[in-house]
Amino acid sequence: MLKKTRNLRLAALGGICAVGFLFAWENVQALKYGYRIESIRREIKDLQNANTYLKKEIQASLSPEKLEAEARKLGMVYPEPGAVIILDGHPDSVNAGRGWLARLFKSNKSS
Secondary structure, three states, X not given: OHHHHHHHHHHHHHHHHHHHHHHHHHHHHHHHHHHHHHHHHHHHXXXXXXHHHHHHHHHHHOOXXXXXXXXXXXXXXXXXXXXXXXXXXXXXXXXXXXXXHHHHHHHHXXX
């Protein structure tokens, strides 16, 4: 009887230790995943900030002033008024103000 009680106590102690180790392991895993989640959240925030910065850089680089400055660095200049040649086969007097942009504005004014 004494041996049976002793084995029962050892089994109970082993079960309690197993539950304790399981509880500790779960807490360690939860802590590990919590740190990983926070790391990913920081990474997302950093990427969002970088995305916002890059969008602003694109807007700034596409501004007319920036494009004009870059064109001047490349040696580009505005054409002389007589240097523009329209190549659609019509004489200049007939063709004046008949480009697609002029037609677009003309149709908008009549609306």
